[in-house]
Amino acid sequence: MTTPTERTGRGGWAPLGRDLAIDLGTATTQVHVRGRGVVLDEPTLVSVSTTDGRLVAAGAAAHAMLGRTPERVLSLRPLSDGVITDPDVTEQMLRHFVGRVRPSRLLRPRVVACVPSGVTAVERRALEDAAIRCGARAVYVLEEAMAAAIGAGLPVHGATASMVVDIGGGTTDVAVISLGGVVNARSVRVGGDEVDEAIVRGVKAEHDLLLGELSAEDIKHRVGAVWPLAETLTTRVRGRDLTTGLPRTVEISSDEVRRHVEPVTAQVVEAVRLVLDICPPELSGDLLDNGIVLTGGGALLRGWTERLRHELGIPVRLADDPQHAVIRGAGVCVDDFASLRRVLAGSSLR
Template identity: 65%
Template sequence: MSTAGGPAAREGWRTRARRALLGSDLAVDLGTASTLVHRSGRGVVLDEPSLVAVDAATGRLVAAGREAEEMHGRTPARVLTLRPLADGVVTDADLTEQMLRQFVGRAGASPLLRPRMVVCVPTTVTAVERGALEDAALRAGARRVFVLEEVMAAAIGAGLPVHDARASLVADVGGGTTDVAVISLGGVVNARSLRVGGEDMHDAVAAGVRAEHELLLGERSSQHITHTVGAAYPLAQEQRMRVRGRDVRTGLPRTVELSSGQVRRMLEPVVLQLVDLVTAVLDVCPPELAGDVLEDGLTLTGGAAQLQGLPERLRGELGVPVRLADQPRLAVVRGAGACADDVAALEKVLVATPAR
């Protein structure tokens, strides 16, 4: 009597068992503002702020992610809330490792069956900065780390034909960095990176409100203003919102009304840097690929690319079509996740660290 299912069924069972034994591979978009984790076969399983709360006396991790965010600005003096990354790179290796270890555990990775991990880095990251991120991933539980440029991950996640001879132009506007690149035949033809992003937009709004209204804003308030009435281009209908802060002179709470036009002027210096960055990439685009870019235009990804009017502003400044990717904030982790799901097929866009 033959075994049910035959040889093909048995081989399929062996493959599934082998994958279960090795554990699920992970892809990590470790950003300045937030960290997203993709788990093979399950998609994006974690989306939390890149924030930790630590005991000031012992350095012990008290909370990470959303738990730390809830504590932000409300902790006693002995507990500090910190961001272990700045401008898209590791600034505190120990805290980054502890935070990442927490996130890997929440993503469902087994501490015994160590996963392979795809991590994303800004285009112009230095060898030292990349090494710090790789070490943090290995110490957080990865058995092997693959490095992927954020702009390539963003292009894959946005569904661009990165392996075609036809050029794709993509700009990933994150919390701490903006990466712009022309991609063709599975590689980056030319790219520029600027350590400016959504966090700089929030800082610009906070500085503008202080200068114009003598009002101090908290981090959450400046973020809310940017997301609600912030714009890079005049809106068809003016938007307004009331904002509460602390008066610089009296120290008492006070409320002011802001318009989208006011906030747009506050954001203008940051927006100009983004325009100049994309222009710099276009200026050195090879003539053979310039026609593709003129026809297909620019694809925007990243959370800060959702600033109102940014596609319209770039379209007017650059003279090329501009589109916002579907769910732009998830583009990088989705692209990295595609690589984690099929390392062999996308191996040439990855850089592997030696197995340990």
């Protein structure tokens, strides 16, 4: 019996679809299959039965149930701030996702898994173990900042410094990269989820109105900003009046949202500033020429390039398709292990 194969860039042969790249993010899980590209991009969310802990739904199906489930079904986010908080539920979710994209259960793939730069050894091990239990024969760990830089097309192996700021759902990773390695980096556990929470708190304080998670996320997408816009945007949102307990609608502007999320914005700006402060002088000069590249879904919030450019005085640009930069970078490693193995942060060979 023969195994389906594909020709690699080096002229050798490799099992078709055996290797996977997984970006298990706080807000979104993305999977790249070797030879097929990104085949899964769904919310990191599950619905489980409260009676037996059985998985009821995962991903987009669970997201559609958010805030609408009966008492016997509980919606959970198994990751917080970029790390696994519920190993059992994470394994169920990961097994569900991997089962949907694996071409054969008989083949044990190698897996490149992305982690925040500041992850601890215990937190990294939890991700490795979850992947191994889902059928991986080897797990290679790749820092999200490095993956984002590769996915954004930065010259990570060159002597000239590159800087990437990856704003995800639970973490923001900032790194200066040169000669295929991370020169210095910082990870703060702040991202899109904290923006949503800041909007909920701000609307509650200013309008005495309680919003749901989906409503806060919708406000962020419609009128969210971290820098004054040329034209103020507005949207109407419904919530529960905390005084009367009845539904009520209010109008929210982009200026108001910007005030609400400023504490979160300031933490990201400070993280970038701290990385620049400890950057070697030779590389600082490179960054004045090359600037900063923004990746991650959180970078799509209006005004990030203007805010960082104003605060730091260096060029800032948004990567193409920023929300997929990390998984694209990890996918490059999966497609050519031989040339990119040296950028992997570590591995657990089984």
